[in-house]
Amino acid sequence: MKVAVLAGGRSSEHDVSLSSAAAVRAGVVAAGHEVLPVTIERGGAWVFEGAELSLRPGGGLLGADVVFPVLHGPFGEDGTLQGLLELLDVPYVGAGVLASSLCMDKIVFKEVLAAADVPQVPYAGVRLARWQAEPEAVTRELAVLGTPVFVKPARLGSSVGIAKVWSESELGPALDAAFAHDSLVIVEGFSAGMEVECSVLGNGEPDASIPGEIVLTGSDWYDYEAKYQPGGMELVAPARLPEHVLGEVRRLACDTFVRVGCSGLARVDFFVEDGERVLVNELNTLPGFTETSVYPKLWEASGLSFPALCDRLLALAIERFETERAVAF
Template sequence: MDVVFPVLHGTFGEDGTVQGLLKLADVPFVGAGVLGSAVGMDKDVMKRLLRDAGLPTVRFLVFERSSLEDVNFERVTQALGLPVFIKPANLGSSVGIHKVKDGNEFERAVKDAFRYDNKILVEEAIQGREIECAVLGNDNPIASLPGEIMPRHEFYSYEAKYLDDKGAVLEIPAKLPDEVVKQIQEIAARAFKVLCCEGMARVDFFLRHDREVIVNEINTIPGFTKISMYPKMWEASGVSYTELIDRLIQLAIERFKREKKLKTSFS
């Protein structure tokens, strides 16, 4: 085996566990290492690091199962307004995510989110466009032209992503003024570094009032079919699918060689 290209999603696939296994097996692999993968998977840690770096993020609160009594509809909506989004901290594909507009929905959504994780996030709902940007590289990552997702459902839910063929319209590249494109690319590359990513990642944004750029999340193993956003955004930026794969493999080998040079014991 020369290189492993993990095209896996969710728990055990992109949360650092498979990446740890590959490190132990001493095999080069594509994409974020153990830390970047784990950080990218945990929406709480991810958003705290982004916020700490001064990058624009959504306002959010975190609740753990052990402090369930703190989850109070009045207090939460006082802080974040309505509607709010409720989501499990570690997951993806919009599983367990709910947009909540009243107290009843709130109770149900909190219960459902806790089915998937011991930690949940409540976020202010952002009204605006959903823009994504592909990032490629190790130390000096580059960002693609952004693309836009226009969900045909209330939000980009599991149904809109996977069950409904017409669940969303994709526009690549997104129709945006040059200065907004530049701002998104800069923030995407900074988020990639701040979140300890390597190789590839897709950074997802909200664009409020057509100018305020807010980071929603990072995906360390973005969808990778020929029609997925990550390869499509690179294609629109002049990097073909085959060239993209070549570059990612090259980056994996480079990272592996660099890490090999490090001293890992005192013997």
């Protein structure tokens, strides 16, 4: 097949996307397909072989059979790109518009899980206008979460703009720093549990990989450097947990994937407290594919090679496209 691999993008995760896309291009070629490399520049232009592309609704993309978007953050995994690909009328890897948008917004995602009584850490959302108008009231409301807490832009990834706050005096500066990236911020209660991640693959009835344990080697928490610098963390797969707990992680990973309407792939992140209690933290609809990324490593540990994983994702994209286009709308 001809596979258009999208790299770069407008978000602060542009460079991470370039690294992920390089690995995906190699995997797609190793699986026997032809790659059409498309770079989305920081300004938003789409470039192929040095020339800027002009996109036409219903016109596909470079005659590709399927598109593999390897983009992170806003304008990549938040539903906007997915909407564009829908209008181009081309199959694409990963979640559709609604699931992408829902999962990108950490607060909406948590509220959907809370409605189903899925266990998770306590949290609160803060909007910029409220913080500017009533900082003392916001600080009092957040005090119920205790310390430490994590302050995060609500619609960003790769640990950009995140701070671990140990005292009330640090809260204001952390909120201001997060608001530099997003007008909506989430503040999450601290969990001392084991950080566990699980890769999911499929459409309506997905499969879950062996869960992996994140062991930090030089950081107090799972920050940008720990995620993307070689040696920043070690992945232990399977996670050092009892079999029944590993089973619960896999069950919750698939349940969460289906509950929010994902397709193709996702990585679900957890805390496991006291070796027993499993808390869902978040779901990433377009996880990294760099040499340090957990998603492909967990599938490799589960017996699925990287080229076979890429091939399976392309097949799932076409399967979903054909299913959705078979209904009247």
